Amino acid sequence: MKFIKFLLLGIVFGIVMTKSEAVSWYRIQEMFRFQAFHMYGIIGTAVTLGVAGVALIKRFRMRDYHGNPIMFNPKEKSVARYLIGGSIFGLGWALSGACPGPMVVNIGYGYWAMAIVFFFAIVGTYLYGLIKNKLPH
Amino acid sequence: MEFILQPWSWWFSGIMIAAIMFFLLYFGQSFGFSSNLRTICGAAGLGKSAKFFDFNWKAQTWNLVFLVGAILGGFIAREFLSTDAPVLISEATIQDLSKLGIAAPESLQPAELFGLDAVLSIKGFLLLAFGGLMVGFGSRYAGGCTSGHAISGLSDLQVPSLIAVMGFFIGGLLMTYLFFPLIF
Numbered sequence: 001m002k003f004i005k006f007l008l009l010g011i012v013f014g015i016v017m018t019k020s021e022a023v024s025w026y027r028i029q030e031m032f033r034f035q036a037f038h039m040y041g042i043i044g045t046a047v048t049l050g051v052a053g054v055a056l057i058k059r060f061r062m063r064d065y066h067g068n069p070i071m072f073n074p075k076e077k078s079v080a081r082y083l084i085g086g087s088i089f090g091l092g093w094a095l096s097g098a099c100p101g102p103m104v105v106n107i108g109y110g111y112w113a114m115a116i117v118f119f120f121a122i123v124g125t126y127l128y129g130l131i132k133n134k135l136p137h
Numbered sequence: 138m139e140f141i142l143q144p145w146s147w148w149f150s151g152i153m154i155a156a157i158m159f160f161l162l163y164f165g166q167s168f169g170f171s172s173n174l175r176t177i178c179g180a181a182g183l184g185k186s187a188k189f190f191d192f193n194w195k196a197q198t199w200n201l202v203f204l205v206g207a208i209l210g211g212f213i214a215r216e217f218l219s220t221d222a223p224v225l226i227s228e229a230t231i232q233d234l235s236k237l238g239i240a241a242p243e244s245l246q247p248a249e250l251f252g253l254d255a256v257l258s259i260k261g262f263l264l265l266a267f268g269g270l271m272v273g274f275g276s277r278y279a280g281g282c283t284s285g286h287a288i289s290g291l292s293d294l295q296v297p298s299l300i301a302v303m304g305f306f307i308g309g310l311l312m313t314y315l316f317f318p319l320i321f
Contacts, residue, residue, distance in 0.1 A: 003202040005164060010203035013157050014210015019141075020150030021224050023211070024245050030230040032306075032313040038147050043287055045151020046158070050292025053159055064165040075280060075290065075297040082297050085278025086286075086304020092271025093305060094312035095264060095320075097250070099272060099283040101170040104204055106246070108211025113251040116262065117269035124273025125174035129189035135278065 014105045023105045025097025032094050081137040092124075142220050158288055166199055169285030171276035173197070173204050221245070237321040249321075264320065271308075279304060 017023045020042055031039035056062070057070050064070050093099055096117045098106060103121065106114035128135075158168040175190065176197040184191030215221065223242040231241045239249045248255065255261035276282040279301045281290065287305070290298025 003199060005160075006166075006199045006202040007206040007209075009157055009160055010206020010208075011210040011213065012153065012206075013203070014207040014212075015214045015218060016145070016150055016153040016157070016210075017207070018211055018214035018245075019145040019218060020147065021144050021245070022150065024224045024242075025247055025250060026224045026226045026230070026234075026242050026245075028309075029234060029313065030226045032309045033230055033233060035227040035229040035233075041147030042151045042154065043283075045148050046154040046288050047291045049152060049155035050158060050288060051294065053155065054292045054294075057162070064163050066165050068165060070162050072293045075295050078297065079300055082279050082286075082300035083304045083307070085275050085280070086301040087275070087308035087311070088271050088304075089275030089279055089282065089301075090305040090308020090310075091312045091316075092268045092273075092275055092308070093283075094309040095316075096268030096272060097246070099170070100174060100276060101207060101282070101284060103269075103272075104207050105211035105214075108208035108213075109215045109245065110212075111246055111251050113256045113265060116256065116265045117272070120266045120269030121273030121276075122174050122177055124270040124275070125171075125277045126178050126183055126187070126190070126273075127270070128274045128277040129175070129178060129183070129187040132189055132278075 013101065014108055017102055017105045018109060023098065023102040023109070028094060028097040078137055081135075084136070092121075141218055144222075144225070154288060155292075158284075158292065161203075164199075167285075168289045169281055170200075170204070170207075171273075171282035171285060173200050174273050175277060176201060237317055239321065275308070 021027050022039065022042055027039055030036045054072065062070055098114065098117065100121055103114050103118040107118065161168045176194045178190040179192055179194030221244055224245060226242060235241070239247050250261065250264065256265065279286065281301065286298040286301040291302065
Protein backbone atom coordinates (compact mmCIF):
# COMPACT_ATOMS: atom_id res chain seq x y z
CA MET A 1 0.00 0.00 0.00
CA LYS A 2 2.89 2.35 0.64
CA PHE A 3 3.52 2.36 -3.10
CA ILE A 4 0.05 3.48 -4.12
CA LYS A 5 0.97 7.16 -3.96
CA PHE A 6 3.74 6.54 -6.49
CA LEU A 7 1.31 4.70 -8.74
CA LEU A 8 -1.08 7.67 -8.58
CA LEU A 9 1.72 10.17 -9.29
CA GLY A 10 2.81 8.03 -12.23
CA ILE A 11 -0.75 8.00 -13.58
CA VAL A 12 -0.95 11.79 -13.30
CA PHE A 13 2.45 12.03 -15.02
CA GLY A 14 1.28 9.82 -17.89
CA ILE A 15 -1.92 11.82 -18.34
CA VAL A 16 -0.14 15.18 -18.20
CA MET A 17 2.55 14.09 -20.66
CA THR A 18 -0.12 12.83 -23.08
CA LYS A 19 -2.48 15.80 -22.76
CA SER A 20 0.38 18.29 -23.11
CA GLU A 21 1.45 16.38 -26.25
CA ALA A 22 5.00 16.25 -24.83
CA VAL A 23 4.95 12.53 -25.72
CA SER A 24 4.62 13.36 -29.41
CA TRP A 25 7.53 13.00 -31.83
CA TYR A 26 6.11 15.99 -33.72
CA ARG A 27 6.35 18.24 -30.66
CA ILE A 28 10.00 17.27 -30.06
CA GLN A 29 10.80 18.08 -33.70
CA GLU A 30 9.03 21.41 -33.37
CA MET A 31 11.10 22.10 -30.25
CA PHE A 32 14.45 21.27 -31.86
CA ARG A 33 13.50 23.46 -34.82
CA PHE A 34 12.57 26.34 -32.48
CA GLN A 35 9.25 26.74 -34.28
CA ALA A 36 6.92 26.92 -31.30
CA PHE A 37 6.96 27.98 -27.69
CA HIS A 38 4.96 24.97 -26.47
CA MET A 39 7.72 22.64 -25.16
CA TYR A 40 9.77 25.55 -23.84
CA GLY A 41 6.67 26.80 -22.05
CA ILE A 42 6.12 23.42 -20.37
CA ILE A 43 9.74 22.96 -19.27
CA GLY A 44 10.17 26.67 -18.48
CA THR A 45 7.08 26.76 -16.25
CA ALA A 46 8.13 23.58 -14.44
CA VAL A 47 11.68 24.84 -13.88
CA THR A 48 10.59 28.33 -12.79
CA LEU A 49 8.26 26.85 -10.17
CA GLY A 50 10.91 24.25 -9.36
CA VAL A 51 13.60 26.86 -8.66
CA ALA A 52 11.24 28.83 -6.41
CA GLY A 53 10.03 25.72 -4.58
CA VAL A 54 13.48 24.21 -4.05
CA ALA A 55 14.73 27.57 -2.71
CA LEU A 56 11.80 27.63 -0.25
CA ILE A 57 12.47 24.03 0.81
CA LYS A 58 16.09 24.92 1.55
CA ARG A 59 15.30 28.28 3.17
CA PHE A 60 12.78 26.81 5.58
CA ARG A 61 14.59 23.45 5.91
CA MET A 62 11.37 21.63 5.07
CA ARG A 63 10.97 17.98 5.90
CA ASP A 64 9.39 15.12 3.99
CA TYR A 65 6.45 13.16 5.32
CA HIS A 66 8.78 10.76 7.17
CA GLY A 67 10.07 13.80 9.09
CA ASN A 68 13.50 13.67 7.41
CA PRO A 69 15.02 16.88 5.99
CA ILE A 70 14.57 17.13 2.22
CA MET A 71 18.09 16.87 0.82
CA PHE A 72 19.49 17.75 -2.59
CA ASN A 73 22.63 15.87 -3.49
CA PRO A 74 24.98 17.99 -5.61
CA LYS A 75 25.91 16.09 -8.76
CA GLU A 76 29.62 15.36 -9.16
CA LYS A 77 31.61 18.06 -10.92
CA SER A 78 32.54 17.21 -14.48
CA VAL A 79 32.07 18.53 -17.97
CA ALA A 80 32.91 15.56 -20.21
CA ARG A 81 30.30 13.11 -18.97
CA TYR A 82 27.47 15.63 -19.06
CA LEU A 83 28.39 17.09 -22.43
CA ILE A 84 29.16 13.79 -24.21
CA GLY A 85 26.51 11.74 -22.46
CA GLY A 86 23.99 14.53 -22.90
CA SER A 87 24.77 14.82 -26.61
CA ILE A 88 24.30 11.08 -27.16
CA PHE A 89 21.02 11.32 -25.27
CA GLY A 90 19.98 14.28 -27.44
CA LEU A 91 20.68 12.34 -30.65
CA GLY A 92 18.38 9.57 -29.46
CA TRP A 93 15.76 11.99 -28.12
CA ALA A 94 15.42 13.77 -31.47
CA LEU A 95 15.39 10.50 -33.44
CA SER A 96 12.84 8.59 -31.38
CA GLY A 97 11.00 11.74 -30.25
CA ALA A 98 10.81 10.44 -26.70
CA CYS A 99 12.85 10.43 -23.54
CA PRO A 100 12.43 7.45 -21.18
CA GLY A 101 9.25 8.67 -19.44
CA PRO A 102 7.29 9.44 -22.59
CA MET A 103 8.41 6.09 -24.07
CA VAL A 104 6.37 4.13 -21.54
CA VAL A 105 3.49 6.62 -21.68
CA ASN A 106 3.37 5.96 -25.44
CA ILE A 107 3.25 2.20 -24.80
CA GLY A 108 0.25 2.77 -22.54
CA TYR A 109 -1.34 4.96 -25.20
CA GLY A 110 -1.10 2.04 -27.61
CA TYR A 111 2.01 2.82 -29.63
CA TRP A 112 3.54 -0.63 -29.33
CA ALA A 113 6.50 0.37 -31.50
CA MET A 114 7.71 2.38 -28.50
CA ALA A 115 8.28 -0.92 -26.68
CA ILE A 116 11.11 -1.54 -29.16
CA VAL A 117 12.57 1.87 -28.36
CA PHE A 118 12.23 1.26 -24.63
CA PHE A 119 13.77 -2.22 -24.84
CA PHE A 120 16.79 -0.81 -26.66
CA ALA A 121 17.04 2.00 -24.11
CA ILE A 122 17.50 -0.73 -21.49
CA VAL A 123 20.13 -2.36 -23.74
CA GLY A 124 21.83 1.04 -24.11
CA THR A 125 21.97 1.47 -20.35
CA TYR A 126 23.43 -2.03 -20.05
CA LEU A 127 26.10 -1.22 -22.65
CA TYR A 128 27.01 1.89 -20.66
CA GLY A 129 27.37 -0.24 -17.51
CA LEU A 130 29.67 -2.64 -19.38
CA ILE A 131 32.10 -0.03 -20.67
CA LYS A 132 31.70 2.87 -18.24
CA ASN A 133 35.21 2.49 -16.80
CA LYS A 134 36.70 3.04 -20.24
CA LEU A 135 34.77 6.26 -20.85
CA PRO A 136 35.87 9.80 -19.86
CA HIS A 137 33.80 11.05 -16.94
CA MET B 138 -15.60 18.21 -20.00
CA GLU B 139 -14.71 19.78 -23.31
CA PHE B 140 -11.52 21.40 -21.98
CA ILE B 141 -10.28 18.05 -20.67
CA LEU B 142 -10.55 16.50 -24.12
CA GLN B 143 -8.61 19.36 -25.71
CA PRO B 144 -4.81 19.40 -25.52
CA TRP B 145 -3.71 21.02 -22.28
CA SER B 146 -1.93 24.35 -22.21
CA TRP B 147 1.82 24.56 -21.66
CA TRP B 148 1.45 26.50 -18.42
CA PHE B 149 -0.98 24.03 -16.83
CA SER B 150 1.19 21.09 -17.90
CA GLY B 151 4.30 22.83 -16.53
CA ILE B 152 2.58 23.44 -13.18
CA MET B 153 1.55 19.78 -13.01
CA ILE B 154 5.08 18.54 -13.72
CA ALA B 155 6.50 20.80 -11.01
CA ALA B 156 3.79 19.48 -8.65
CA ILE B 157 4.79 15.88 -9.42
CA MET B 158 8.42 16.74 -8.63
CA PHE B 159 7.46 18.33 -5.29
CA PHE B 160 5.20 15.43 -4.32
CA LEU B 161 8.08 13.02 -4.99
CA LEU B 162 10.39 15.15 -2.81
CA TYR B 163 7.73 15.22 -0.09
CA PHE B 164 7.51 11.44 -0.26
CA GLY B 165 11.28 11.25 0.29
CA GLN B 166 12.27 10.51 -3.33
CA SER B 167 13.33 12.52 -6.35
CA PHE B 168 12.07 12.93 -9.91
CA GLY B 169 14.34 11.05 -12.31
CA PHE B 170 12.84 8.59 -14.74
CA SER B 171 15.86 7.09 -16.51
CA SER B 172 17.11 5.54 -13.23
CA ASN B 173 14.46 2.93 -13.96
CA LEU B 174 16.54 1.64 -16.88
CA ARG B 175 19.41 0.84 -14.51
CA THR B 176 16.97 -0.61 -11.97
CA ILE B 177 15.51 -2.94 -14.61
CA CYS B 178 19.03 -4.11 -15.50
CA GLY B 179 19.68 -4.78 -11.82
CA ALA B 180 16.39 -6.63 -11.39
CA ALA B 181 17.21 -8.73 -14.47
CA GLY B 182 20.33 -10.00 -12.69
CA LEU B 183 22.77 -8.18 -14.96
CA GLY B 184 24.81 -7.22 -11.88
CA LYS B 185 26.61 -10.52 -12.38
CA SER B 186 28.16 -9.33 -15.64
CA ALA B 187 28.58 -5.63 -14.89
CA LYS B 188 29.24 -4.25 -11.41
CA PHE B 189 27.28 -1.08 -12.23
CA PHE B 190 24.07 -3.10 -11.93
CA ASP B 191 25.07 -4.85 -8.70
CA PHE B 192 23.27 -2.46 -6.36
CA ASN B 193 20.26 -2.44 -4.09
CA TRP B 194 17.75 -2.03 -6.90
CA LYS B 195 14.87 -2.98 -4.62
CA ALA B 196 15.20 0.44 -2.96
CA GLN B 197 14.09 1.84 -6.34
CA THR B 198 10.84 -0.14 -6.42
CA TRP B 199 8.88 3.10 -5.87
CA ASN B 200 10.20 4.40 -9.23
CA LEU B 201 9.19 1.19 -11.04
CA VAL B 202 5.70 1.65 -9.57
CA PHE B 203 5.77 5.23 -10.91
CA LEU B 204 6.69 3.75 -14.32
CA VAL B 205 3.72 1.38 -14.21
CA GLY B 206 1.55 4.36 -13.32
CA ALA B 207 2.90 6.29 -16.32
CA ILE B 208 1.86 3.43 -18.62
CA LEU B 209 -1.62 3.42 -17.06
CA GLY B 210 -1.74 7.21 -17.40
CA GLY B 211 -1.08 6.97 -21.12
CA PHE B 212 -3.84 4.37 -21.44
CA ILE B 213 -6.34 6.42 -19.40
CA ALA B 214 -5.54 9.58 -21.37
CA ARG B 215 -6.25 7.79 -24.63
CA GLU B 216 -9.38 5.94 -23.54
CA PHE B 217 -11.14 8.62 -21.53
CA LEU B 218 -9.52 12.03 -21.94
CA SER B 219 -8.65 12.32 -25.59
CA THR B 220 -10.03 12.73 -29.07
CA ASP B 221 -6.86 11.40 -30.73
CA ALA B 222 -6.87 14.58 -32.83
CA PRO B 223 -3.79 15.45 -34.90
CA VAL B 224 -1.08 17.29 -32.98
CA LEU B 225 -1.34 20.97 -33.89
CA ILE B 226 2.30 21.69 -34.61
CA SER B 227 3.33 24.90 -36.33
CA GLU B 228 2.98 25.33 -40.08
CA ALA B 229 6.77 25.83 -40.35
CA THR B 230 7.42 22.42 -38.78
CA ILE B 231 4.87 20.76 -41.10
CA GLN B 232 6.67 22.32 -44.07
CA ASP B 233 10.13 21.22 -42.86
CA LEU B 234 8.97 17.67 -42.16
CA SER B 235 7.21 17.36 -45.52
CA LYS B 236 10.58 18.03 -47.20
CA LEU B 237 11.86 14.96 -45.32
CA GLY B 238 8.89 12.92 -46.54
CA ILE B 239 7.00 12.99 -43.25
CA ALA B 240 3.37 13.98 -43.74
CA ALA B 241 1.41 16.44 -41.60
CA PRO B 242 0.19 14.92 -38.30
CA GLU B 243 -2.91 12.71 -38.40
CA SER B 244 -2.65 11.68 -34.75
CA LEU B 245 -0.13 11.82 -31.91
CA GLN B 246 2.77 10.06 -33.67
CA PRO B 247 3.99 9.76 -37.27
CA ALA B 248 3.14 6.49 -39.00
CA GLU B 249 6.40 6.95 -40.92
CA LEU B 250 8.22 5.93 -37.72
CA PHE B 251 5.76 4.10 -35.49
CA GLY B 252 3.31 2.53 -37.93
CA LEU B 253 3.34 -1.22 -38.52
CA ASP B 254 4.89 -0.92 -42.01
CA ALA B 255 7.75 1.17 -40.64
CA VAL B 256 8.42 -1.12 -37.69
CA LEU B 257 8.49 -4.21 -39.91
CA SER B 258 10.99 -2.68 -42.33
CA ILE B 259 14.68 -3.12 -41.60
CA LYS B 260 15.39 0.59 -41.75
CA GLY B 261 12.40 1.49 -39.60
CA PHE B 262 13.31 -1.08 -36.97
CA LEU B 263 16.94 0.06 -36.87
CA LEU B 264 15.90 3.70 -36.43
CA LEU B 265 13.78 2.83 -33.40
CA ALA B 266 16.49 0.56 -32.00
CA PHE B 267 19.28 3.13 -32.40
CA GLY B 268 17.08 5.89 -30.99
CA GLY B 269 16.40 3.85 -27.88
CA LEU B 270 20.02 2.73 -27.61
CA MET B 271 21.31 6.30 -27.62
CA VAL B 272 18.69 7.48 -25.12
CA GLY B 273 19.54 4.64 -22.73
CA PHE B 274 23.32 4.92 -23.11
CA GLY B 275 23.38 8.71 -23.06
CA SER B 276 21.04 9.19 -20.11
CA ARG B 277 23.10 6.95 -17.85
CA TYR B 278 26.40 8.40 -19.12
CA ALA B 279 25.08 11.90 -18.39
CA GLY B 280 23.61 10.72 -15.09
CA GLY B 281 20.04 11.62 -15.93
CA CYS B 282 17.45 12.45 -18.55
CA THR B 283 14.97 15.26 -19.06
CA SER B 284 13.32 14.74 -15.66
CA GLY B 285 16.52 14.27 -13.67
CA HIS B 286 18.56 17.05 -15.27
CA ALA B 287 16.26 19.49 -17.08
CA ILE B 288 13.58 19.52 -14.36
CA SER B 289 15.08 18.35 -11.03
CA GLY B 290 18.68 19.47 -11.63
CA LEU B 291 17.90 22.89 -13.08
CA SER B 292 15.39 23.51 -10.27
CA ASP B 293 18.30 23.01 -7.86
CA LEU B 294 20.47 25.33 -10.04
CA GLN B 295 23.02 22.58 -10.61
CA VAL B 296 25.71 23.45 -13.13
CA PRO B 297 26.20 19.78 -14.20
CA SER B 298 22.53 19.65 -15.17
CA LEU B 299 22.87 22.81 -17.23
CA ILE B 300 25.82 21.24 -19.08
CA ALA B 301 23.78 18.07 -19.63
CA VAL B 302 20.83 20.05 -21.02
CA MET B 303 23.23 21.85 -23.37
CA GLY B 304 24.38 18.41 -24.45
CA PHE B 305 20.75 17.33 -25.02
CA PHE B 306 20.40 20.22 -27.44
CA ILE B 307 23.74 19.67 -29.17
CA GLY B 308 22.69 16.09 -29.89
CA GLY B 309 19.12 17.03 -30.78
CA LEU B 310 20.17 19.77 -33.20
CA LEU B 311 22.79 17.52 -34.82
CA MET B 312 20.17 14.83 -35.36
CA THR B 313 17.54 17.27 -36.63
CA TYR B 314 19.66 19.33 -39.02
CA LEU B 315 22.58 17.07 -39.92
CA PHE B 316 21.37 13.47 -39.76
CA PHE B 317 17.65 13.74 -40.58
CA PRO B 318 18.28 14.84 -44.19
CA LEU B 319 20.58 11.81 -44.56
CA ILE B 320 18.21 9.37 -42.86
CA PHE B 321 14.83 10.32 -44.34
